[in-house]
Amino acid sequence: MAGPTENAAGDGLDASPMPNVGPDDIVIAVMGVTGVGKSTFIAHFSKTAKAGDGLESCTSNVSIHPARVGNRDIFLIDTPGFDDTYRSDTDVLREVADWLNQSFQANIQLAGIVYLHRIQDNRVGGSSMKNLRMFKQLCGENGLSCVVLATTMWSMVPRDQAEQREQELINKPEFWGRLISKGSQVLRQDNGVESATKIIEYILSKQKRITLKIQEEMASGKALGETSAGQEVEADIERLTKKHKEEMTWLKQEMQEAIRKKDYESQQEIKAIRAELAAKMNKAQEDRQRLEVNIEELRQQRISEVQKEREQAYQRDLEHQRVMMESKANLATLQAKKELEAQLLEARLKQQYADAEIQRLRDEKDPGPCIVM
Structure with a gap:
C-alpha cells in the first residue's frame, strides 16, 4: 500500500x-x-x-x-x-x-x-x-x-x-x-x-x-458531451445560448431606436453590451465543442492545459517577484533619501550651532565701543 x-x-x-x-x-x-x-x-x-x-x-x-x-x-x-x-x-x-x-x-x-x-x-x-x-x-x-x-x-x-x-x-x-x-x-x-x-x-x-x-x-467509448453529466452541461449551455440570442434581438431593436433618435451615447453603450454578449456566445460555443472529446483526447488536452497553467503560474510568480524587488528597491531608495536628508539637516544644525558659538565668543572678546553719557 x-x-x-x-x-x-x-x-x-x-x-x-x-x-x-x-x-x-x-x-x-x-x-x-x-x-x-x-x-x-x-x-x-x-x-x-x-x-x-x-x-x-x-x-x-x-x-x-x-x-x-x-x-x-x-x-x-x-x-x-x-x-x-x-x-x-x-x-x-x-x-x-x-x-x-x-x-x-x-x-x-x-x-x-x-x-x-x-x-x-x-x-x-x-x-x-x-x-x-x-x-x-x-x-x-x-x-x-x-x-x-x-x-x-x-x-x-x-x-x-x-x-x-x-x-x-x-x-x-x-x-x-x-x-x-x-x-x-x-x-x-x-x-x-x-x-x-x-x-x-x-x-x-x-x-x-x-x-x-x-x-x-x-x-465504454462515449465522448464527454455524450455522458449524462456532459448532457446536463450542454442543456445549460443551450438555455444560456437561447437567452443570449433573445437579448441580442432586443439590443438590435434598441440600437435601431437609438439610431432613429440620433442618440449617440446610447449607441455606444449598446455596442459595448453587444460586444460583451457576443463574447459570451462565442465562449458558450467553444465550451460545447470542448465537450466533444473521448478519454484519450481529454487526457492529452489536459496535459497541454496543465503545462500552460504551469507556465502562466511561473510567469505570475516572476512578475510578483519583480514587483516585490522593485518595491523593496523603491523603499530602500526612499529610506536612503530620508536618511541623507536627516544627515544633511543634522549637519546644518551643527553648523548653525557652531557659527552661533563662534559669534558668541567674538562678542565676549569684543563687546563693541563704549558709549559715555
Whole structure:
C-alpha cells in the first residue's frame, strides 16, 4: 500500500492525476458548491488542505490530500464546484472527468463521497441545485450507498430553522429524497473534527469501492458531451445560448431606436453590451465543442492545459517577484533619501550651532565701543 505522505498532495497542476496513490488505498472525494466548507472539512485531517474564510473558491482544481483518521491512512480529494468563481461548468467537468477517468484506468476506486451542503441556505436553488444535478449525473445510482450528504454551517442559523431545512432536504425527491432512497446517508457536519470524523468513519464502515456513472460511460467509448453529466452541461449551455440570442434581438431593436433618435451615447453603450454578449456566445460555443472529446483526447488536452497553467503560474510568480524587488528597491531608495536628508539637516544644525558659538565668543572678546553719557 502506498502510504500517504505530505508531498503526495496534488495541487491541481499535476499531469499525473493520482500521484502516489495505489489501488489498495482508501480514497474519498469531497464535493459541494463554492464556500460550503470542503477545504475546511479536509483540513481537519490533512495539513496540506487550504481552508478559506470567504466565498471565493480555494479549490480551483482537483487536489489530493493525504490524511489520517484515527489509525487509518486515507486520501481526501478536494473538488471544484460547478459554480466556480472563474471557470465555466465545462472547464470544471473536464477537470473532474479527467481525474476520474485516470483513476479508473489505474484501478483506483472511491471508497465514498462526502457531499456538503450549507444548512444556512434558505432554499435549494440556483448554483446549489445545479451542483446537485451535476452530482447526480456524475454518480449515477450504483454508488449512492457510499455517499454521505452532510450539512454544514449549523452555527449560522437558529437550530429550529436548520432542522426544518434539513427535513425539507430529506423529504423532497428533487433535493435529497431520491438519493436517500438509493442508500445515501444524511449526517451533520456541525461539530468540527468530531462530526467530520464520524462522517469519514461511516464511509469506512461500508468497506466498499464504487465506480461512478461517468467513469463507466467514458470507459465504454462515449465522448464527454455524450455522458449524462456532459448532457446536463450542454442543456445549460443551450438555455444560456437561447437567452443570449433573445437579448441580442432586443439590443438590435434598441440600437435601431437609438439610431432613429440620433442618440449617440446610447449607441455606444449598446455596442459595448453587444460586444460583451457576443463574447459570451462565442465562449458558450467553444465550451460545447470542448465537450466533444473521448478519454484519450481529454487526457492529452489536459496535459497541454496543465503545462500552460504551469507556465502562466511561473510567469505570475516572476512578475510578483519583480514587483516585490522593485518595491523593496523603491523603499530602500526612499529610506536612503530620508536618511541623507536627516544627515544633511543634522549637519546644518551643527553648523548653525557652531557659527552661533563662534559669534558668541567674538562678542565676549569684543563687546563693541563704549558709549559715555
